[in-house]
Amino acid sequence: MLVQALYNIVDSVFVAQLSEEALTGVTLAFPMQNFMFAVAGGTGVGINAMLSKSLGEREYDKADSAAGNGIVLCMLAAFAFMAASFMGAARGFIGTQTGDPVIMREGTTYLSIVMVLSIGMSAQVTLERLLQSTGRTFYTMITQALGAIINIIMDPIMIFGLFGFPAMGVAGAAYATIIGQSIAATLALIFNITKNPDIHFSWKIFILKADTVKRIYYVGVPSILMIAIGSIMTYMMNKILSVFSSTAVAVFGVYFKLQSFFFMPVFGLNNGVIPVLAFNYGAKNRERINEALRFAVTLAFSIMCLGTVVFELIPGTLLGLFKATGDMMSIGITALRIIAIHFPLAGLCIAMGSIFQAFSRSIYSLVISLGRQLFVLIPAAYILSLAGNVNVVWWAFPIAEAVSLALTLTFFRKLHKEV
Template sequence: MKPAKYDLTKAPITGLLISMTLPMIFGMLGIVAFNIVDTYYVSRLGLVPMAAMTLTFPVVMIIGALAQGIGIGAAALISKSVGEKKQDKIVRYTTDSLILGLILVFVFVVLGLMTMKPLFTALGADSETLPFVIDYMKIWYPGVMFLIIPMIGNSGIRAIGDTKTPAIIMAVAALFNMIFDPLLIFGYGPFPEMGIQGAALATVISRAITMIVALYVLIYRQKIVSLKNIHFRAIVASFKDLLYIGIPNALTRIMTPLAIGVITSLIATYGKEATAGFGIATRIEMFAMLVINALTSIYVPLLGQNLGAKKHDRVLEIIRKSEIFSILYGLLTVIFFIFLGSQLGKLFTDNLKVIETVKVYLYVIPIGYGIQGLFLIYTSTLNVFNKPMHSAILSIVRLFVIYVPLSLLLSNYLGLLGIWISLNLSFFLVAIASKYLIKKQMKHLL
């Protein structure tokens, strides 16, 4: 692999944003389809299994958060190394990020298997939903390694400027999940009827296949993973760099599902219909946010390479054009859900209370999508500027100083609507603070 092949420091910014984002949209569409397919087939099992799978979301997100945190650190470091044209650092950071991710996740998986009953009971599972939760997670936990390697590996591949390969890997996962979900959940032909356990097993099998693909790409095609010439001091130094950015981001992403766990428990007090509706609405939301998420996934390598190459005018242009894109896209999603929000819940259920929950969520939350995009851009910028603690503090303040307390307060007066309003307000307030910090950092770094 030659970093110059993926040089992001010369072509026009607008063209790069489009050419890099488009493949990631399709890749992330695959991941969203992955989750939507799970939701659709599990919803056919009934309200209790659907509510049970919703209760697993915070824990599933925590495991993913660990990989994302390390991946973000790797992407920032690798992309700047590409801009600096230092091939040895590219290989070192990519390899060590995978090793570090596996070590950290192993610890949390062991803890997860040991604490399933008390943990999910605390998250709101009752005597009806808990058996389904345990059936799902006792299969999902052992297969989590198949999730981690592709997630971190894809971050490394994107960091060198290749967004097509990660998109293909994500699409492959979605394709195999679509195939295995109905076969294992309902049982067709030689496949046993496994119910919610089938959904978990389909996920594990699909991720295992993508792990094989990712390892092939990383080791043999891109040649950015190598166990040769490893020295203890070099690994320690690499871990230190990765953890400096990775730990704040991992903790931030762990805090997110913890906060969602609190919110989910709060929503559960309104009944299983509310919990199921929240689960369906958030899965639909993944479609709406996939364009902004695709943009932010390619934003770090694009910004990092130009910062590493010391092309500061391009850094400023990348930030400005990404801001404009986020706001415009946010306005489009608001218009879309005004017309179709009331119909989407009917695709998943005929329960009127569940449909109403989905409808109100999709009328209120999209108002803040553009602001969410700005916040993601700003926190990513701080990571590339090597200010991960600033990014982490902003995220934690949003969650636990604004979102959760405000939800607890407003839900007393407005019910579920108060929770949805609180989410939008939290993003609006921290986006303002984030913009202020970005301006200060640009004065020092650019």
């Protein structure tokens, strides 16, 4: 996941070399791109929970059905995004966030490509979830690392036109992403077939079953909504910040890329601990559950504390990677230092929230996510923006995370009494 996070940063670093408008355009595309991941990732969480629990209960037919049906569902979602792009969804979406023709062109170009070819992302996420569900996280690490490395290599080649390739600008960044995801998905498929004996591939497991789909989405829909809430949040933040300047929007986009270097490993830890918790929940091994949860919380908190230290000490250096202008430096240094205050709290919330998904209590995670990102963060950001100072807006992040931690602890105590 560290390599995956590095690829997210490097991708934007290369785009930023084109222009601030290109960086802003890609930033405006992020909410839709994140929503596509939400559908695949949330469905994957549902697959993960059902498959692991079925294996723990030794119901192997149900485990196979979860794997096969999950693959079909994610492919159907990819085709839906492709159709939406052909109907002009990308341009319409970018157009709701900016009136600048250059930013609109760059954002539409990037988003159209990733929507049409989203099957690579869907396949990678789903197939990697199957490996995680059966405890084969080492192979997931290989596929993610390979996809990210290929993307990092192809980015400058396709953006700037090296080694005989035409210079494609932001389109090159999109194609490089698709190539990396598709190769990673192919390798994940090979690993599942050759290295994952817990899943028995046959044509019958791909036949959709109402009960299997229901069980996948019982856990998956709240997870989809939780991730999709992030899309709504970033979309609304873009709208709030655009009142100040497009540079403020670009700073927000840069922050989201930089924070992924610390958040992605924590989310990876979360994905890895969910099947462990779900398996031992099915096997009724409470001691193992407590041990896994303690490890996850401690490691997540440590990673996020490190993130806070980095953001506080060298914000200018981080922004310099993105060819930041004087205005971007002025806004960005303050933004990174204020927002980073909430990192340790976020680490605790993410790690503790893993048990909600593993125990099929995803509704708790949904309520927490809604509270943090929509009911607190956006209203707080809007109210703070009325002060007329963009630097004040960033305090909405620590405020929202404090509320999130309070909700997490409340639900955690409630769950402890129930199980």
